[in-house]
Amino acid sequence: MTQYSIQNTKDSKLKTEEMVLNMGPQHPSTHGVLRLELVLDGEIIKDVIPHIGYLHRCFEKHCEAMTYPQVIPYTDRMDYLASMYNEFGYAVAMERLLKIEVPERVDYIRVIMGELQRIASHLVAIGTYGADIGAFTPFLFCFRDRERILHLFEITCGARLLYNYIWIGGLSHDLHPDFIRLTKEFIKDFRPNVKELNELLSYNRIFIERTANVGVLPLETAINYGVSGPNLRGSGMKWDLRKDDPYSIYHKFDYDIPVGKGEKGKVGDCWDRYYVRVLEMEESLKIIEQAIEQIPEGDVTSAIPKRIKPPEGQIYTRVENPRGELGYFIISDGSLNPARVKVRAPSFVTMQVFGELCKGWMVADVVAILGSVDIVLGEIDR
Amino acid sequence: MKTAEEIFNQLKEKFGSSIIELRTDKPVESFIVINPLEIDKICSFLHDENDLLFDSLMNLSGVDDANGTKEKDEKGLETIKGGTLSVYYHIESTKLKHKLTLKTSTPREKPEVVSVTEVWKGADWHEREAYDMYGIVFLNHPDLRRILMPYDWEFGYPLRKDYKNPEFYQGMKVPY
Amino acid sequence: MGLLDQEFTEGNIVIAKTEDLFNWARLSSLWQVGFGLACCAIEMMATSASHYDFDRFGVIPRPSPRQSDVIIISGTVTFKMAIRIKRLYEQMPDPKYVISMGSCSNCGGPYWEHGYHVLKGVDRVIPVDVYVPGCPPRPEALLEGLLKLQEKIRNESIVKPIRSGFVGKTA
Helix, strand or coil, X not given: CCCCCHHHHHHCCCCCCCEEEEEXXXXXXXXXXXXXXXXXXXXXXXXXXXXXXXXCCCHHHHHHHCCCHHHHHHHHCCCCXXXXXXXXXXXXXXXXXXXXCXXXXXXXXXXXXXXXXXXXXXXXHHHHHHHHHCCCHHHHHHHHHHHHHHHHHHHHHCCCCCCCCEECCXXXXXXXXXXXXXXXXXXXXXXXXXXXXXXXXXXXXXXXXXXXXXXXXXXXXXXXXXXXCHHHHHCCCCCCHHHHCCCCCHHHCCCCCCCCCCCCCCCCCHHHHHHHHHHHHHHHHHHHHHHHHHCCCCCCCCCCCCCCCCCCEEEEEEEEECCEEEEEEEEECCCCCEEEEEEECXXXXXXXXXXXXXXCCXXXXXXXXXXXXXXXXXXXXX | CCCHHHHHHHHHHHHHHHEEEEECCCCECCEEEECXXXXXXXXXXXXXXXXXXXXXXXXXXXEECCCCEXXXXXXXXXXXXXXEEEEEEEEECCCCCCEEEEEEEEECCCCEEECCCCCCCCHHHHHHHHHHHHCCEEECCCCCCCCCCCCCCCCCCCCCCCCXXXXXXXXXXXXX | CHHHHHHHHCXXXXXXXXXXXXXXXXXXXXXXXXXXXXXXHHHHHHHHCCCCCHHHHCCEEECCHHHCCEEEEECCCEHHHHHHHHHHHHHCCCCCEEEEECHHHHHCHHHCCCCCCECCCHHHCCCCCEEXXXXXXXXXXXXXXXXXXXXXXXXXXXXXXXCCCCCCCCC
């Protein structure tokens, strides 16, 4: 794959005109209802103008009308591939605002759930990325494993996708008696599957040709745009809020932060961003294993406040969601409803840099680049 | 690694009256209040200065302070006159690992803030969103259009506290 | 397939009504528009993937509305999107069917009250054949919705219109 510089084509004697191609909102590879306006010079991308808002569900308005605990089901529906982590972030923010200490068992369960959710989310990202590029089999394999995780969530809280499980100051229920056993079984079965996935997809020649060296995101640009999560780590920066802005009990575990090394091409290309996710799943498995070993007994509902009425003030808290930095900015005016909740959605920020990534590539590469940044439209539009 | 107070003193020395005050009375987080028409200069100073290096904008949020006078019309619908809209900036330095919150307030009738897209490109969509939801105009912004709502939405700014929903949009009924 | 092989090897003849044949053919290969909206789209994907296997009912996603028979409205319909959904529906060839999946597209779901940008029910822009409740509906619920739609198609007539929109009640 080669990146074309637009100046060269301008010099050619053939007179060309710009063409505008519309992609989406109904397109199988836009991961939802994203609309991209591609400005083309022949087959080469000159500019990409994303149009968003096709799934704008007024989350922030709802927060102002709801009481603090009632906001939690709505946070689920923002990033619907990582619902557990959205609740986690909101609960952490509210606990800091209210200055609540949660029991240790709650923290352990939250970490286990959060990391399981991270694996489930990455499995969807990897599976659909393969499907976008033309490898359909990994999609089925990834969804097979994801079903196992969803089953674990289901026995815990009864829902497959949107949980309402992590509450302010605690959890809605304790774990199911079978949970620990089933999770151990899952980890045992899943480890070889990651290897299988690597053989099927990561080191597949066609896949590498489509993704290596494509859509390189330089680190300086990434930071200036505020890109975070696996996309930033793919560009070679060791930045993970679990270590760099610690919350919950992540300091108790031993795990690595994988970064893109440019193994198949340049640092920060699509393959790097993809492979960081594969490695992160293994790191999450490590965290879950340790957490299961150490989990203490205790009550999970004891610290839940009966009536939540925080003092006047404001707080910005962020957590490392599977897609990057998920921030909650909450302003309280001393009443039962929040005065303002603003969500800093990682995909929203990442989507801004997308135009830069695509410039000079072919139309077919847009799909490869879009899949590699792994966006969720529910979170972009909120 | 610097505290908000140190940064406040440093800014006060450099910019004088554009830096209005440091608020520490509210619990949890302290923030610096600054002049909306000087924010681009202050931010580029914060971005470039060697011992500050705020290279990343975490979040930018518009807020309706709802501190004007509330008037009710004959239908009981509330409108707010006067008061302010605010913009909060949460910035951090990934190299020096410190964070800072800036706040700027602008009158509700003519909300204008200078854009910081020159400093952090990531501010672009955040500012468009603040414009879309609150009608805050960001001066010098390269492409200030609505972002989440339809481009032809002409019924006001939905996150303002006194927003009223229309009855119909393009022939589709809006209320339940 | 052993049973059917023996049935047809000796040149047997099957006699059926044209209507029944058409309906049987239509209901056994409903191609859906490959199109997702929100959270429910993930469940729809899970339904098509391993474990639930939508394919066994003849449902496969087609990327183009012009080649599809059924559209599954899987998620919240906003005003910005409603205009596009209407366009998509108009592009589909007849006979076409609509499954409304999830509370949001049934009636606005959790966004019914304060959702200033949410269309409260996709049936305000296009006609719906089957409503699947849930937020999000489980894959089994979507399968049930599809079976209901098949039942509806089975009782369709090419000469007289269906008496009422109710599923499972023959005229």
